[in-house]
Amino acid sequence: MKKTVLIPLKDWAMEQGLSYSGALKQIQEGRLNARRLGRYWYVVKEVEAPVGDGVVLTLFTHAGGAGKTSLARDLGYEMASRGKRVLLVDVDPQANLSAWLGIVDAPVEETLLGLLEGRGRLRPREVLPGVSLIPAHVELARAELVLIREPYKMFALRKALEAFRQEYDLILVDSLPSLGSLAGVAGMAGDGLLVPVEASPKGLQALPTVLSVAQDYAEGLASLGMWGGGAFVRALIPNGLEGTVRDREVLAQLEGLGGRIPLAPPLVRRPAVYREAQVQRLPVQAVGGEEVRREMRALGDFLEGILEQVKAELHKEVA
Ligand SMILES: Nc1ncnc2c1ncn2[C@@H]1O[C@H](COP(=O)(O)OP(=O)(O)O)[C@@H](O)[C@H]1O
Ligand SMILES: [Mg+2]
Structure with a gap:
């Protein structure tokens, strides 16, 4: 397989033992294939x-409480239970995903x-059977400044995760x-977005x-040259439906707004189950009843597609 990778000129020059201006000169003389992005x-x-x-895939929306973190946990678990090797990456300085999976003391060096900051490397750790996590840290808020x-x-x-594509079948x-910029790092980390609504x-x-x-x-x-031009928003995932006839109205509205973006099978609002999942540090499938598992299976089938x-x-x- 051939892949195009972009290496920041500063890093490239350092690798080659060149000065930055020496590397620039190579570009000016047409001896080095390079591209400019902003400055x-x-x-x-x-x-x-x-x-x-x-x-x-990135769970993405700036709306808080839409279900990004819950879905990372529950879909991750769902796909792992189907034999897929799953990696979760926590990019939120609030580190909810890490906490919900029992990781509260991750060294900053092992986070994004x-x-x-160039002083560590991502180190996944297994948090559920078949599910590994690269945790976040409250200090990750500093990333915006970096x-x-x-x-x-x-x-x-995006570059770092390339290396994990061999080891894992699905990276969420x-x-x-x-x-902000950190959301951009997350949003552009892979092959598109799953948007919970x-x-x-x-x-x-x-x-x-x-x-x-x-x-x-x-x-x-x-x-x-890092994107082939397909649909970047892979799916909208309706969350928090009331399990009543009004749901159909909401879904119709959502279909209207989303245009041709595929609509995933919806998730019903279940406050007690989601609360219990956090307390027990488990996915909702493990603490809820059969209808919860059925819902998540339907979403899993959809995600396989x-x-x-x-x-x-x-x-x-x-x-
Ligand atoms: N279907 C649902 N029913 C009830 N509570 C939910 C549901 N989905 C998520 N929650 C709860 O809502 C809160 C926000 O969800 P979360 O996954 O943290 O969203 P986000 O990561 O987008 O901010 C969490 O406390 C979570 O447990
Ligand atoms: Mg979240």
């Missing part, structure tokens, strides 16, 4: 990558912040309730903004 130069490298088949100073690190997670990135007026209101930001991400990636589609696209790109 920064990247060296373009075609590599024969031993890329695995793993798919990377360590990677961005990214202002060094915006070329915007694709650091849990984004934060923001549209809370079935309420507030939840529906957030959707047009999410879709337009997603469009920006896709165009940004495409302009760098998306994974097949993404894989087909990835293979087409390199063919």
